[in-house]
Amino acid sequence: MGLFSKTKTVDIFFVGSEGTDLDRGIYAFYLNVDNGEIIKKSFIKSLASPLAMNRQGRFMYLTYRNGTGRAQDGGIWQYACMETQLGLAARIGNEGRTYIQTVLNKDRDYAYAIDYYNGEVVTIPIKTSKIIRVSKTVKLDGHSIDPVKQTESHPTFMTFTPDNTKLIVTDLGGDEVIFFTEGEKGELTKDEELSFKLNPGSGPLKLVYSSNRKFAYILNQISSTITCYAVKHNKFTLVDEVMTYSKDEYDGVNTPMDMVITENGRFIFVINKGDDTIVAFERDKETGKLTRVDCMETDEGPKSLLLFRDKYLLVACKQGGSLESFEIKEDEKRAVLYETHYQFTIHAPVCMEKGTENLRVVK
Incomplete structure (x- = not known):
């Protein structure tokens, strides 16, 4: 970098693409934090379709769809994350299981993963910073009223409570939010007192806490709703429920796909497939x-x-084959969301995760 080179500040993010044999894999991008510009930096080709990526410290945990049915495929891949580069550190399989999320506990001596398809939550010991094997499995046994998505349990999301005393799992198939207590060897025991059911046909997909930890919000995929709960001592009390889209503006089949909350706690944003919108609350x-x-x-x-x-908000659109950035303007009277007019074409993006922040690069 020259003495008088102009620089810009970027945040790195990664995108998983289902794509084809030519373009399937993991892409690394810069997001210009001054204007929302999306800049491709690298690509790692993969044979299998990525499903989810979760960054924990200096490692990125990726899961891939087992499209072959072979016992050696699927599993969890652990990569060392070095700016835009990913270096394989460890990999585990479990009879070909496909996982959709990985989280680590506070001490980082155990990881947990969820298998949407088989309704399982698994424990994975960590030794010398690397995942080593699946040691324990909890089989969920829920069901509810939807004849397609709720004939059995389908865990969709995990997070720890803010005090790190419980692991929370949302079960879309069972209309349940399940709290687990960790044992000394990573075993999970359901907390019957804290766990609770949602209205039949809700289909909980994701849970986020407000910045002050006094409220939690659950995105429900089947009912297209967000339920708000007051939280005290990890006990949830229902406060309110809103639709994720307007039925007056769209009368087709809608499926909310993701939800985020701003760090300052002022806004929640939801994306809707079908209605094909991003909505600010x-x-x-x-x-x-x-x-x-x-x-x-x-x-x-x-x-x-x-x-x-x-x-900035970044939206990955699978069917449209694009990444789009939107700017958040909190104090504008006319609106909250504004187009940046920056878009990047990418085949079938399905998951995203943030990497290094505040990186200075040459313009």
Whole structure:
């Protein structure tokens, strides 16, 4: 870098593409934090389709769809994350199981993963910073009223409670939010007192906490709703429920796909497949209730959503084959969401994750 070279500040993010044999794999991008520009930096080709990526510290945990049915495929791949490069550190398989999320506990001596297709939550010991094997499995046994998606349990999301005492799993198939207590060897025991059911046919997909940890929000895929809960001592009390889209504006089949909350706790954003929109809700910080304040169209089939610095939203649209950035303007009277007019064409993007932030690069 020359003495007088002009530089810009970027945040790195990664995108998983289902694509074809030619373009399937993991892409690394820069997001210009001054204007929302999307800049491709690298590509790692993969034989299998990526499903999810979760960054924990300096490692990225990727899961791939087992499209062959072979016992050696699927599993979890652990990569060392070095700016835009990923270096394989470890890999585990479990009879060909396909996992959709990986999280680590506070001490980082155990990882947990969920298998949507078989309704399982698994424990994975970590030695010398590397995942080594699946040691324990919890089989969920829920079901509910939807004849297609709720004939059995389908865990969709995991997170730890803010005090790190419980692991929470949302079960779309069972309409349940399940709290687990960790044992000394990573074994999981269901906390019957804290676990609770949602209305039949809700289909919980994801859970986020407000920045002050006093409220939690659950995105429900089947009912296209967000349910708001007051939280005290990890006990959830229902406060409110809102639709993720307007039935007056769209009368087709809608499926909400992702949800994020701003770090300052003011807004929640949801993407809807079918309606093909990104919707902004403003939070009442005292009551936790949500008010819809803005909506913008996206490309076809939004699948994944990332938030940067409470300033930019990035939407990956699988059917449309694109990445789009939107700017958040909190104090504008007319709207909250604005187009940046930056878009990148990519075949069938399905998942995204943030990497290194505040990187200075040459323009």
